Amino acid sequence: xxxxxxxxxxxxxxxxxxxxxxxxxxxxxxxxxxxxxxxxxxxxxxxxxxxxxxxxxxxxxxxxxxxxxxxxxxxxxxxxxxxxxxxxx
Numbered sequence: 001x002x003x004x005x006x007x008x009x010x011x012x013x014x015x016x017x018x019x020x021x022x023x024x025x026x027x028x029x030x031x032x033x034x035x036x037x038x039x040x041x042x043x044x045x046x047x048x049x050x051x052x053x054x055x056x057x058x059x060x061x062x063x064x065x066x067x068x069x070x071x072x073x074x075x076x077x078x079x080x081x082x083x084x085x086x087x088x089x
Contacts, residue, residue, distance in 0.1 A: 003078045006056050013055055020048040059083055 009017070027041040052058075058074035059082035068083040075082050 003082070003084075005076055005078050016048075016051050016055060020052055023048045 023041075023044045027037070027045055030041060031037055053074060057077040059077055059079070060068035060070050061072050061075050061079070061081045062083045063069040
């Protein structure tokens with residue numbers, strides 16, 4: 001299991017981060033101009049954040065009983081509170 005923090009990026013990974021930035025920028029500009037949110041913007045943001053989550057292995061934190069807490073913000077993979085599937089369970 002790889003619990004190291006990714007500190008070096010390839011050009012392809014930087015392009016994925018740039019894609020996320022552009023999706024966020026587009027959505028914010030549209031919301032600011034129209035005071036409305038398009039479903040297509042939400043879907044683009046969701047797809048881009050999923051890509052970044054997977055690229056950096058961001059993890060859900062563990063709750064008080066040891067289960068993943070998907071409603072809290074993600075943590076870095078080396079965080080003591082990062083949840084990982086335990087195959088022994």
